[in-house]
Amino acid sequence: MPLIKDGAFVEDKWTYADEEGPLPEGPVIVSLTRWHNEKEALAARTAPLGIKLLSGEEPKEIAGDLDKFAVIALDFPMFKNGRAYSYARLLRERYGYKGELRATGDVLRDQLFFMHRCGFDAYEVSQRITIDGWKEAMDEISVVYQPASDGRKTIFQARHGG
């Protein structure tokens, strides 16, 4: 999958590990189950580690381990399933996660704006999204009402000099 990060297509150095068996070399992203089962071995590896949370696997399960992960991938099994928007905000705003937060699964152009607002900074997108499309998606709505993880000034603040 092409990966957009910081506004550009970048090479994806990460591999998703299987549920069991030997881990591939280099940076890997493991499932929550594998993390639970092999915590110590995984933490002892020198290569960077990432974790993928499926819909239904809530951030509080890894809240104490966040410093172990350089990437957290949140899955959108269908674009209609919006749980990961809440997960993203919790990771950023409640648990203070600073690493890469990537959207994976059914990631469509017209959702990128909401994802960005909720704290995602990396997107595994389909071939059909161009970088211009990405920029457009970021810019087409110029004002926002709600505070979220992107720290954008809200309309309420702009109105009252906040």
Add this chain to the structure above:
Amino acid sequence: MAQHSNKMAQVQAVTANRLIDGVVVYLTAKGAWSEKLADAAIAEGKEAAEALLAKANPALEQQEIVEPYLFEIAEEDGTLVPASVRERIRMAGPTVRLDLGKQAEGKTA
């Protein structure tokens, strides 16, 4: 979904809505789309019905129509009419506004 699917149906035709304005259209024997049911190709039996539905694909791919499906046709006083109330209403227009829809445009024949 209400009303329009009947697995046992023997005589069927294909309908869809036109992309640009949503108007109800019917698939003709030539693979074109007509606003009148009278122009619709009629399929008898399951295989013929499926073959007919497959003929909708080019128009679907060319973004001419949306959501094509088969519906049952019945015979009434020697003419072919949709079997369900739903399809009769799609064919003619709202039963409570006879001045609107195909019934008002002379397209129900």
Add this chain to the structure above:
Amino acid sequence: MYRYDEFDHALVQDRVKQFSGQVQRRLAGEITEDEFKPLRLMNGVYLQLHAYMLRVAVPYGTLSSRQMRMLAHIARKYDKGYGHFTTRQNIQYNWPALKDIPAILEDLASVEMHALQTSGNCIRNVTSDQYAGVAANEVEDPRIWSEIIRQWSTLHPEFSFLPRKFKFAVTGAPEDRAAIRVHDIGIELVKGKDGRTAFDIYVGGGQGRTPMIGKLIGKAISQENLLTYLEAIMRVYNMHGRRDHLFKSRIKILVHTIGEEEMRRQVEEEFAAMQKDGPVELPKAEIERIQAYFAPPAYETLENDPAELNEAFEKTPAFARWVKQNVAAHKVPGYAIANISLKPVGGVAGDASSEQMEKVAELADAYSFSEIRVTHEQNLVLADVPQKDLFALWQELDANGLGTPNLGLITDQIVCPGLDYCNLANARSIPIGQAIAKKFEDLDRQNDIGELKIKISGCINACGHHHVGHIGILGVDKKGTEFYQVSLGGSADEKTSLGDITGPAFTEDKIVGAVENIVETYLSERQDGERFLDTYRRIGMKPFKEKLYAAH
């Protein structure tokens, strides 16, 4: 009423441009229907039986005369000369072409209107009391808070892909005219301990397949905490609401499954944590800014019951009848609330032609500070009419088919579009409503029967609120034939109740007779001063059932 500032304008304009681009991409074949469908749904565009349907938001049911004129213009230019007012206080156009929708949205934006969030699994248009601001005993105008919620919920990044659609209703008065207990979240304005407006928050009400009455989850939530508290509820729902089953995905199912206590615990826990994360701040200055828009208009000093009014009563009994039935008391002396029925016998409930919309706009300019309300019972309201002008108003209404004196009577029904228009319908609703209205056309008979709310839905989605009809009628499909299931005893007011099903459904031929049987049973059983609902609550289903199914 509220006016957009530069920011509100910018957002709506951005959105129109965005959707125009999406429509262009669709018409050019660059995106498929599967990809386009969620996008059009986010802009209120459905594909119905005969054509597309566009649902335009009327936030909390308030319109200016200028907006109403634009609605009339759109109906004339892009549609077939009429629009349909819905139980969500919105307006629907039944025939727009997809290619015209960007232009329609442009026109709407020019009068501060849009179709945002009138469909899709997001927070929908907020509804409210049609007597907001003019009801005598309200705590505060609920539209202030509805507008705040509208803004907060518009393009909310976290809550635009909820398990299912989500509906808010807000009322400021103890008499509930907004059906708040059958909404996902219903909010009642109350006086807090400090005397300031606070909020009782009901969660998990709803109609549809599994009707439920909302539970009081948050009590007297303060103004500062309102939006954070709402975010907490939404987050609990977004994370824990079911997504595996369409019929089980509304918040009412979550509340029902985990129970009221547990729901409250989860919300409170999330709320407490959010306050540390950084609450949703609602600056006091912002509340005041919005309050100012809803300040009372410049009322004149007038007397109640002016002489002209009494004179007109005597001369014109039809006018007296209309006032008795359709006019409600106003909190300011000398003023009145005039209800405009969109339920003439033989008409389509909630439909208004372009000419009627323009007439109403003109009358609003002449008599009611240029403002109009849409009710969830599919009528219109002029909320600030001087009593001395009622007669002139009525004459104009009457001349334009808008003077039907049937508010709250058996012919003032809620009727969904049903199988005449709606893609999801099982059966027609409108002709059933019309046949019943015809049967009870005689006004003396209607008045004798008194308050009786019939509500008709063409399928289990319950857009016609049948669960909370005094008599509810639900269209069902049996092998391609329409049948109608009847329920009794529902109510959507502050004493909300869900109707009980009478028994086997009736055919189209039998349904009017069934309603007559129900009414006759009520008339023969009622005691002095009892409304239908009172009698039903006293005597229960049995006598009705016996009469209905006697022949079986």
